[in-house]
Amino acid sequence: MKVIINNIEYEGLPGETLMELAKRNKVNIPNLCHKEGFEGQGRCRLCMVEAREGNKTKIVSACVYPIHDGLEVNTDSEKIRAMRKNIILLLLLKTPNNEYIKKLAEEYDVKAPERYMDFSINENCILCGLCVKACEKMGTSAISLVNRGTGKKVSTPFDDPSKDCIGCGACAQVCPTNAITMTEANGVRTIWNKEFKMVQCSICNKHYTTEEALDFIESRLGNEEEKVCDTCRKKIISEKFKESYKNIFGQP
Amino acid sequence: MASRKILVCCGTGCLANNSFDIYTRFLEKLKDTNTEVIPEIKATGCNGLCEKGPVVKILPDEISYFKVKAKDVDEIVSKTILKGEIIDRLLYFDTNSKKKIVSHKDASFYKHQHKIALRNIGEIDPKNIEDYKERNGFEALRKVLFEMTPDEVITEVEKSGLRGRGGAGFPTGSKWRTCSKYDNYPKYVVCNGDEGDPGAFMDRSIMEGDPNTVIEGMIICGYAINSNRGFLYIRDEYQLARENMQTAINNARKHGFLGKNILGSGFDFDLEIVRGGGAFVCGESSALMASIEGNVGEPRAKYIRSVEKGLWDKPTVLNNVETWANIPPIILNGAQWFKQIGTEKNSGTKVFSLVGKVKNTGLVEIPMGTTLRELVFDIGGGIIKDRPFKAAQTGGPSGGCIPAEYLDISLDFDNLSRIGSMMGSGGVIVMDDTTCMVELARYYMEFLSEESCGKCTTCREGINTMLNILNRITLGQGREEDIDLLISLSETIKDASLCGLGKTAPNPVMTTLKYFRDEYMEHIVDKRCPAGVCKNLTSYSIDPDTCIGCSACARKCPVNAIEGELKKPHVIHKDKCIKCGTCFTVCPSGAVKIGGGLIESYNK
Numbered sequence: 031m032k033v034i035i036n037n038i039e040y041e042g043l044p045g046e047t048l049m050e051l052a053k054r055n056k057v058n059i060p061n062l063c064h065k066e067g068f069e070g071q072g073r074c075r076l077c078m079v080e081a082r083e084g085n086k087t088k089i090v091s092a093c094v095y096p097i098h099d100g101l102e103v104n105t106d107s108e109k110i111r112a113m114r115k116n117i118i119l120l121l122l123l124k125t126p127n128n129e130y131i132k133k134l135a136e137e138y139d140v141k142a143p144e145r146y147m148d149f150s151i152n153e154n155c156i157l158c159g160l161c162v163k164a165c166e167k168m169g170t171s172a173i174s175l176v177n178r179g180t181g182k183k184v185s186t187p188f189d190d191p192s193k194d195c196i197g198c199g200a201c202a203q204v205c206p207t208n209a210i211t212m213t214e215a216n217g218v219r220t221i222w223n224k225e226f227k228m229v230q231c232s233i234c235n236k237h238y239t240t241e242e243a244l245d246f247i248e249s250r251l252g253n254e255e256e257k258v259c260d261t262c263r264k265k266i267i268s269e270k271f272k273e274s275y276k277n278i279f280g281q282p
Numbered sequence: 283m284a285s286r287k288i289l290v291c292c293g294t295g296c297l298a299n300n301s302f303d304i305y306t307r308f309l310e311k312l313k314d315t316n317t318e319v320i321p322e323i324k325a326t327g328c329n330g331l332c333e334k335g336p337v338v339k340i341l342p343d344e345i346s347y348f349k350v351k352a353k354d355v356d357e358i359v360s361k362t363i364l365k366g367e368i369i370d371r372l373l374y375f376d377t378n379s380k381k382k383i384v385s386h387k388d389a390s391f392y393k394h395q396h397k398i399a400l401r402n403i404g405e406i407d408p409k410n411i412e413d414y415k416e417r418n419g420f421e422a423l424r425k426v427l428f429e430m431t432p433d434e435v436i437t438e439v440e441k442s443g444l445r446g447r448g449g450a451g452f453p454t455g456s457k458w459r460t461c462s463k464y465d466n467y468p469k470y471v472v473c474n475g476d477e478g479d480p481g482a483f484m485d486r487s488i489m490e491g492d493p494n495t496v497i498e499g500m501i502i503c504g505y506a507i508n509s510n511r512g513f514l515y516i517r518d519e520y521q522l523a524r525e526n527m528q529t530a531i532n533n534a535r536k537h538g539f540l541g542k543n544i545l546g547s548g549f550d551f552d553l554e555i556v557r558g559g560g561a562f563v564c565g566e567s568s569a570l571m572a573s574i575e576g577n578v579g580e581p582r583a584k585y586i587r588s589v590e591k592g593l594w595d596k597p598t599v600l601n602n603v604e605t606w607a608n609i610p611p612i613i614l615n616g617a618q619w620f621k622q623i624g625t626e627k628n629s630g631t632k633v634f635s636l637v638g639k640v641k642n643t644g645l646v647e648i649p650m651g652t653t654l655r656e657l658v659f660d661i662g663g664g665i666i667k668d669r670p671f672k673a674a675q676t677g678g679p680s681g682g683c684i685p686a687e688y689l690d691i692s693l694d695f696d697n698l699s700r701i702g703s704m705m706g707s708g709g710v711i712v713m714d715d716t717t718c719m720v721e722l723a724r725y726y727m728e729f730l731s732e733e734s735c736g737k738c739t740t741c742r743e744g745i746n747t748m749l750n751i752l753n754r755i756t757l758g759q760g761r762e763e764d765i766d767l768l769i770s771l772s773e774t775i776k777d778a779s780l781c782g783l784g785k786t787a788p789n790p791v792m793t794t795l796k797y798f799r800d801e802y803m804e805h806i807v808d809k810r811c812p813a814g815v816c817k818n819l820t821s822y823s824i825d826p827d828t829c830i831g832c833s834a835c836a837r838k839c840p841v842n843a844i845e846g847e848l849k850k851p852h853v854i855h856k857d858k859c860i861k862c863g864t865c866f867t868v869c870p871s872g873a874v875k876i877g878g879g880l881i882e883s884y885n886k
C-alpha cells in the first residue's frame with residue numbers, strides 16, 4: 031500500500047492507521063492522546079492533517095484514520111498549522127499553569143490574549159484519556175471519563191476510593207501533563223483518594239509498588255513474583271547481558 | 283348519515299391541558315345519550331396546533347373545536363351532536379382571513395400543508411391497529427413481501443429521491459443499497475427517535491400519533507437489506523411515545539406483522555425499544571449505537587461508516603423517525619408520485635416545528651421548496667403584534683439564522699446549507715426586532731457547551747471559549763479583535779471536531795456575524811444593544827417631544843423609576859431603572875427610546 035506524506039512515499043501495512051504509519055517511519059504528526067500499543071482515540075484533535083482522496087481534500091485525525099492505497103497526506107499546510115495553534119491555544123486557556131502545555135505553546139509560538147488567561151485556574155488534565163486507556167490495559171478499569179462538556183473529568187466512580195484500583199500508578203506514569211497526584215510517604219502510596227501499603231525491593235529496599243498491584247500481577251500470572259524494582263530488574267538484565275557477551279566474545 | 287366520529291386530540295400538548303378528561307367525559311356522556319347512531323370516540327395523536335388545543339374534531343361534519351374544556355362536552359353533545367348546531371365560541375379564529383372557521387382544514391395554518399409523514403396523525407387512535415389498517419396500513423408491507431424483491435424495494439426508495447429527515451439529508455435509498463451489499467450477519471435496522479433539538483417535536487408526534495407507520499417502514503427496510511432485528515431508540519423523556527410504540531409493537535406481533543414468518547412470507551423481523559441516554563449527543567449516529575450497545579454515548583470517528591460496521595460492528599441502517607414514516611406511502615404510491623412533490627433534488631415534504639414570535643405556532647408539513655415567507659406569513663400568520671421579522675433560526679441549536687433578505691429562500695437541504703444554516707430536524711424559530719442577535723448566539727453556545735460530550739478539545743474547549751468571548755461582548759467588555767478570534771476559532775472547531783455537534787456548533791455565531799455584524803459592532807464599539815436585551819448595554823429614556831404624558835409607563839414600572847405629571851413629558855431616573863424594558867413595551871406613543879449602556883457599567 032503506497033501512502034504519500036508531504037510528497038514522500040511510504041509503504042503502508044494493511045489495517046494501519048495514518049498515525050501508526052507515520053510513527054513507524056518517524057514522520058512527526060503532533061499529538062497528545064496517542065501512544066504506541068494503544069488504540070487511537072481521536073480526542074485531542076492535534077493530529078489533524080489534510081488527506082486527499084481523488085480530488086477531494088478532507089481534514090482527518092491521523093490517529094483513527096485507516097490508510098488506503100494512493101492516499102496523499104499533507105501534515106503541514108497553512109490551514110493545518112493555524113488549526114494546531116488554535117488547539118494549543120485552547121489547551122493553554124484550560125491549563126494556563128501546566129509546564130508541559132506552556133512548553134508546547136512556546137514551541138508552536140502560541141500566545142493567548144492576556145485578558146482571556148485566567149492564571150487562577152489550577153487545572154492540569156487535558157482529558158487525553160491515556161490514563162483511562164492505561165488502566166483498561168492493566169485489566170483494572172478503575173477510572174473513567176465521566177460527565178460531559180467542560181464538566182468532563184477523569185475519576186473513579188463517584189470520586190470514591192475505588193475497589194478496583196490497585197495503586198499501580200500506570201495512569202500517573204502515562205499522563206503527559208503530570209495531572210494525576212500520586213504521593214508516597216512512609217511506605218504508603220496515595221492515589222485516587224485511596225491509600226496503599228507499599229512493597230520494598232528485595233535488592234535496593236526501595237518502596238517500588240503496592241501490595242495490591244503485586245497480588246494482582248501474581249493472580250494474573252499464576253505464580254509468585256520476585257520483589258524487584260524496575261531499576262534493579264534492569265540492572266540484573268544488563269548484568270546477564272554482559273555475562274553472555276563475555277561468554278560469547280570473551281573479555282573486551 | 284355515515285357513522286360519526288369524535289376525535290379528541292391526546293397528544294402531549296393537549297394532554298397537558300387535560301384533554302384526556304374531555305375524552306372520558308365524552309364517553310360517559312354519550313353512554314346515556316339517546317342518539318340514533320352513537321358516535322365513535324377516539325383519542326388521537328397531535329394535530330400540530332398545540333397552542334390552540336385541546337382540539338376536538340367531529341367527522342364527517344368536519345367541525346373542529348379549539349381550546350375545548352371538559353365542561354364544554356355537555357354542550358357539544360347537546361348542540362352539535364344532537365342538533366347539528368355549531369358552537370361559535372369554540373371555533374378557530376383565522377388571523378389571516380380574520381374569520382372564524384368551522385373546519386380546521388380551511389384555516390390558513392392547515393390549508394398550505396401537505397401531509398405524508400403526518401398523514402394519519404390526529405385522524406386515528408394510535409393504539410388501535412385496525413385504525414391504521416383502515417387507512418392502508420401494512421398494505422405497503424404486504425406489497426413488498428409478496429410482489430417485490432429486496433432489490434426492487436431499494437430501487438423504489440432510491441428513485442423516490444427520499445433524503446434522511448434527521449438532519450444531514452443523506453439519500454435513504456443509497457444508504458440501504460450500500461448496507462444490502464455487505465454479507466456480514468446479523469444486520470440491524472435502527473430508528474433514531476432521540477429528538478434532542480429543543481423545540482422540535484415532530485418525531486415525538488409521529489411516534490405517539492402514528493407508531494405503526496414507523497414499524498412498517500422498518501420492517502420494509504429489514505426485508506430490503508436482509509436484516510431480522512431492529513431497535514427503536516427513543517428519547518428518555520418521551521414516555522407516551524414509548525408506551526404507544528410498545529402497544530403498536532405488541533399489536534403488530536399479534537397480527538403477524540412482526541415476529542417469525544411474517545404474513546406467511548417466510549421473512550422474520552422483530553423490534554425492540556431502547557430508552558435514550560438522555561443527552562443531546564446521543565442522537566448522533568455513532569453515539570446512539572454506542573448507547574444501544576450499553577456503552578457511554580460518545581461519538582467515534584466514522585471513517586468506516588455504520589452501513590458497513592454499525593451496531594456491534596455489523597452492517598446497520600439508521601434512519602430518523604420521519605424518514606421511516608415516509609417509507610410506506612412511497613412503496614404504496616410509487617417513487618414517481620413522491621418525486622413530483624417538492625423540488626428536483628429535494629423530493630417530498632418536510633415537517634417543521636414553527637415556534638417563536640409567529641401568530642400560529644406548531645407542527646407543519648409542507649412540500650420541500652416552500653419559501654420561508656410562506657411558512658412564516660401564510661402558515662404562521664405573520665409576526666405577533668405585526669412587528670418586523672428580523673430573522674429565523676433553522677436547524678436547531680447548531681443551525682444558523684436567516685435574515686429578512688432571505689425570506690424568499692425555498693426551504694430545502696441544499697439551500698439552507700448554502701446560506702450557512704441547515705435543515706437539522708426542522709426546527710424554525712422566528713424572531714422579531716426585540717431579539718438581540720449577539721445574545722442569541724451566546725445562548726446557543728451556552729446550550730452547546732453543556733451538550734458537547736467533551737471528547738474533543740476543539741468542541742469542548744472551543745465552544746466554551748467562544749461562549750466566554752460572547753459573554754464579555756454582551757456585558758460590554760468586547761473588543762474588536764474578539765471578532766477575529768471568534769472567526770478563527772469557528773474555523774478550527776468546524777474543521778477539527780469529531781462529530782456533527784462540534785462541526786456545526788459555530789453556525790449560530792458565524793451566521794449572526796455574517797448577517798448582523800453591525801449589531802456586534804454596536805455592542806463592542808458603541809456599547810449599545812439595539813434590541814435592548816443586553817442589560818449592561820441598554821438604557822431607557824423618554825423623548826419629551828413624543829411623550830403624551832399618559833403615565834402608562836410610570837404605572838407599570840416595577841421600581842417606580844418614572845416620574846411625571848399627567849399630560850406632561852415623563853422622565854426615567856437612571857439610578858433607579860433596572861432596565862426591564864416594561865416602559866418600552868407599554869408606551870402607546872413610542873416615546874421610550876433605547877440608548878447605549880451607562881459608561882460605568884462596562885469596561886471594568
Ligand SMILES: Cc1cc2nc3c(=O)[nH]c(=O)nc-3n(C[C@H](O)[C@H](O)[C@H](O)COP(=O)(O)O)c2cc1C
Binds near residue numbers: 601782
Ligand atoms: C449532535 C447530533 C445530534 C443528532 N440528533 C439526532 C436526533 O435527535 N434524531 C435524528 O434522527 N438524527 C439526529 N442526528 C443525525 C444522526 O446522526 C443521523 O444522521 C440520522 O439519524 C440518520 O437518519 P436519516 O438519514 O434518516 O436522517 C444528530 C446528529 C448529531 C451530530
Ligand code: SF4
Binds near residue numbers: 154159201
Ligand atoms: S489525567 Fe493525564 S492522562 Fe489522564 S486524561 Fe488527564 S491529561 Fe490525560
Ligand code: SF4
Binds near residue numbers: 733734735736741742
Ligand atoms: S465534536 Fe463534541 S460532541 Fe462530538 S465527539 Fe467531539 S466533543 Fe463530543
